[in-house]
Amino acid sequence: MGSKNYHWKGLLDKLASRAYSNTNAWTATDHTAYLLDSIGWDGFAQILPLYLEHVLLPTITNEACTTEVWHVDGEGNDAGVVYSEMQGVQYKSAELMEIAAKRLLYPENVGFRYETGGMMEALRVLTPERIREFHRAMYQPRNLCVIIIGDVNHANLLEILENFEESIKEHIPLWTVLLRGEQHPIAPQ
Structure with a gap:
């Protein structure tokens, strides 16, 4: 899958490797963790906004859901x-x-x-629309925590995050109320 501005599957990992970075993720019961490792600040700063866009604004296509989640093979x-x-x-x-x-x-x-x-x-x-509905409800800036370990250029980080926030305002309103799954369950299909 890609993201709103970067539609190509695999692009994030290719760009991350060119910046001496690596991406990974896992899902736990109460959170999903997305990791971005880099050998230096410059590579990290270059990939961070792209990575955040892939987390918050992925292109969840029917085809990607079929490949990634479930389908019947030939x-x-x-x-x-x-x-x-x-x-x-x-x-x-x-x-x-x-x-x-x-x-x-x-x-x-x-x-x-x-x-x-x-x-x-x-x-x-599970349908692609149900996956998209869950993502819209739960993957919001107000439900996101960015944790950075290592040497950080704080001024540059704030600039990156402010620019990213500005770039997503029209797609994910920053005032969106945080929804919790137990309070607003997604109806079974």
Whole structure:
């Protein structure tokens, strides 16, 4: 997937590697962490606004959802990056015990009760529009924390963040009220 101004899949990683940087991400129950490593401030400063745009304004196309989440391949098998990841863990005994324990510990309206990556059955019925709706509700500037470790050019960082904030105002109003999943659940399809 790309972003609003950078539509090409893989561009972020290519540009990051040219700036001696690396990107990665993972999802936990209560947050998604996006990592940007760089060997120096210049490379980091160059990639940061592009990375933030990919987080807040991704191009979530139907095709990307099909490839990344779930689809049936040419041989009639379930496939997709997320689906395959969950297939590798969903039926392992440790995972089954963990899910059973979570369901005993937490009520239905608490995110810690569920598998963060999603269960394969749920991934099969997830639609691109539902993914976009969740992203619009949760991936907002008011629900974002930027943590930087290392040497920082503070004046340059503030300039980068101010410019980025200005560039997204028309796409994500900065006054948008923070929505919490348990208060505003996305209706099942």
